Amino acid sequence: MNTLDSLLGNLLLISGMWMVGLSAISTKLTLYALQTVAVGVLAILVGIAHHETALIMAGAGVLVLKGIAAPLYLSYLTHVVGCRKDVGSLLASPLLLLVCAAAVGGLYLFHPFRASVPPGALPAIGVILVGMILMVSRRLAISQIIGFLVLENGMFYFTVTIPHSLPLLVELGVLLDIMAGTMIAGVLTFQISDSFEHIDILRLNHPRK
Numbered sequence: 001m002n003t004l005d006s007l008l009g010n011l012l013l014i015s016g017m018w019m020v021g022l023s024a025i026s027t028k029l030t031l032y033a034l035q036t037v038a039v040g041v042l043a044i045l046v047g048i049a050h051h052e053t054a055l056i057m058a059g060a061g062v063l064v065l066k067g068i069a070a071p072l073y074l075s076y077l078t079h080v081v082g083c084r085k086d087v088g089s090l091l092a093s094p095l096l097l098l099v100c101a102a103a104v105g106g107l108y109l110f111h112p113f114r115a116s117v118p119p120g121a122l123p124a125i126g127v128i129l130v131g132m133i134l135m136v137s138r139r140l141a142i143s144q145i146i147g148f149l150v151l152e153n154g155m156f157y158f159t160v161t162i163p164h165s166l167p168l169l170v171e172l173g174v175l176l177d178i179m180a181g182t183m184i185a186g187v188l189t190f191q192i193s194d195s196f197e198h199i200d201i202l203r204l205n206h207p208r209k
Contacts, residue, residue, distance in 0.1 A: 006120065006123070008038055008042055009120075009122075009123025009124060009126075009127075009157065009161075010123055011038070012035050012038060012039065012123060012127050012153070012154075012157060013104065013123045013126045013127055013130065015031050015034065015035045016035065016126075016127050016130035016131065016134075016150055016153075016154075017097070017100050017101070017104065017130055018031060019031050019032065019130070019134060019146070019150065020096055020097055020100045020130060020133060020134060020137070021094075021096065021097045023085045023086050024084065024085055025078045025083060025084055025085065025086060025140075025142060025143070025146075026075065026078070026084065028086075028143070028146055029071045029074055029075055029078075029146065030071075032071060032146055032149060032150060032153075033067055033068070033071040035150070035153055036062060036063070036066045036067035036070075036071075036149075036153055037063055037067040037068075039059075039062060039067075039153050039156055039157050039160070040059045040060065040061075040062040040063030040064075040066070040067050041059070041063065042059070042157070042160060043055055043056070043058060043059025043062060043156070043160045044056050044059035044060060044063070046059075046160055047059060055160070058156075059160075062156060066149065066152075066153075070149065074142065074145065074146070077142065078142055081142070083140060083142055086138055086139070086140040086142070086143045096133070096137055099133065100129075100130060100133050103129050103133070104126045104129060104130070107122060107125060107126055107129065108122060108126075118161070118162075120161050121158055121161045121162065123157070124154050124155075124157040124158035124160075124161055125154065125158065126154070127150065127151075127153055127154030127157060128151055128154035128155060128158070129154075130150060130151075130154070131147050131148065131149075131150035131151025131152070131153070131154055132147070132151055133147070134146060134147025134150055134151075135147035135148055135151065
């Protein structure tokens with residue numbers, strides 16, 4: 001499983017960095033769905049290998065709720081709001097990718113968490129960093145929701161790489177919190193669109209007259 005963990009972790013990291021440079025919301029959602037399904041499947045496989053029922057249940061919950069239900073809900077949201085592309089970023093896409101690559105490269109080269117984090121968990125921390133970059137670099141609310149979900153993918157993947165890290169109730173509680181937060185964020189996005197006729201967070205200080 002170590003080889004599979006490493007390979008999948010790097011693929012998750014690459015898919016996250018790919019999302020940083022994308023503007024098409026539908027493509028972002030597809031990549032996010034594939035990333036989440038992969039994390040859920042890995043959790044199930046690790047749970048089966050180590051006979052951990054809690055991890056199997058958590059992985060199944062992530063796969064169904066976050067890997068299937070959340071992308072479908074967000075896809076419906078983007079259709080209703082009429083948002084297909086996120087062309088507004090705080091930095092140009094090439095510069096944003098450079099910042100993302102520098103952050104991830106520095107993580108691998110210097111390994112600042114060497115004392116407390118095993119090397120196998122570095123891809124998970126990289127996914128967390130990518131999720132944070134997605135959240136703070138984009139102007140549309142829907143893109144920030146995706147960034148938040150990618151960040152949570154990194155956190156869940158980190159728990160999978162650390163055996164016996166969290167009990168079942170904590171993992172499922174976090175999953176339910178994430179889904180509730182996604183639903184609330186979707187409702188708020190509807191309200192922003194209705195009130196301001198856009199979902200650009202930088203323009204919220206200039207309400208419609």
